[in-house]
Amino acid sequence: MTEPAIVHDDGAVLVLAKPAGMPTVPYRAGDRESCLRAWVEARLGKRVFVVHRLDKETSGLVAFAHDAATHRRLSMAFERRAVGKQYLAVVLGHVAELSGEIVAPLREFGSGRVAVAPDGKPARTRFALRERLIDADLLEIDLVTGRRHQIRVHLFHLGHPVLGDPLYGAPRPVGGARRLLLHAWRLALPACDGPPLQWTLPPPAAFTAEVDARRAR
Numbered sequence: 001m002t003e004p005a006i007v008h009d010d011g012a013v014l015v016l017a018k019p020a021g022m023p024t025v026p027y028r029a030g031d032r033e034s035c036l037r038a039w040v041e042a043r044l045g046k047r048v049f050v051v052h053r054l055d056k057e058t059s060g061l062v063a064f065a066h067d068a069a070t071h072r073r074l075s076m077a078f079e080r081r082a083v084g085k086q087y088l089a090v091v092l093g094h095v096a097e098l099s100g101e102i103v104a105p106l107r108e109f110g111s112g113r114v115a116v117a118p119d120g121k122p123a124r125t126r127f128a129l130r131e132r133l134i135d136a137d138l139l140e141i142d143l144v145t146g147r148r149h150q151i152r153v154h155l156f157h158l159g160h161p162v163l164g165d166p167l168y169g170a171p172r173p174v175g176g177a178r179r180l181l182l183h184a185w186r187l188a189l190p191a192c193d194g195p196p197l198q199w200t201l202p203p204p205a206a207f208t209a210e211v212d213a214r215r216a217r
Helices: 037-043 068-079 149-160 205-216
Strands: 005-011 013-020 057-066 084-092 101-105 106-108 114-116 122-133 136-143 182-189 197-200
Touching: 013 037, 013 182, 037 057, 057 068, 068 149, 084 149, 084 205, 101 149, 106 149, 114 149, 122 149, 136 149
Parallel strands: 057 182
Antiparallel strands: 005 013, 013 057, 084 136, 084 182, 101 122, 106 114, 122 136, 182 197
């Protein structure tokens, strides 16, 4: 697993590059497993506030706040859906449409898995085809809502699970990929004044190597 990196730090908003395989926060209170929050707190020597999370298996951009006021402001922006969150995903097979929207309620179960269910919470995911591969598609995902495992479950529901997924799809990991091919590549947050703050992060080498292998087959 590669090391995390600080992408942006203005004393209020902190944006990090999270590697695949590292959780954003511990799964349980008192869990000593290494996580992104612990990594950055050790380097800064202070507490930081979690604004949002990525799945352990997902790489990409994650925002934290230095103080409670910034945390409240950004948390409210997420609730208002005033935040831009775009992902890259490589899915098994070829999608029928060049772009589309998946609207399906999601329910969490005690096992930690998530499924589409009539009594679930509303969830909306937009996708657009970026590149056709030999046996897969590279998609750009616009996450409208932010439910647990939303992209992975919605794409599985569509019939195109994310390559490398150890939970949704079969056989696992899907497509035999060595990591989950889901990467948070763009993040846009509202500023106190002026235009939104925006960052982009290219996918890591392990991600691009899997894509290249599916171009060459």
